[in-house]
Amino acid sequence: MPATLEVACENDGCELDMVQLHYTYDMPQDVAVTDFQCPYCGQFDSLREIEL
Numbered sequence: 001m002p003a004t005l006e007v008a009c010e011n012d013g014c015e016l017d018m019v020q021l022h023y024t025y026d027m028p029q030d031v032a033v034t035d036f037q038c039p040y041c042g043q044f045d046s047l048r049e050i051e052l
């Protein structure tokens, strides 16, 4: 299975709780959560991966 990860936004002003990222098999190995932007507040440096 391609990776699935849960991500939370740490921007205090952002109301997003959690999002899931679902990768395909073609996702490069060096892609990290810092390569993504919060879909709600739009910040690039506020996302954090959650270990469930």
Ligand SMILES: [Zn+2]
Pocket (backbone or CB within 6 Å): 009, 010, 011, 014, 015, 016, 038, 039, 040, 041, 042, 043, 046
């Ligand atoms: Zn956010």
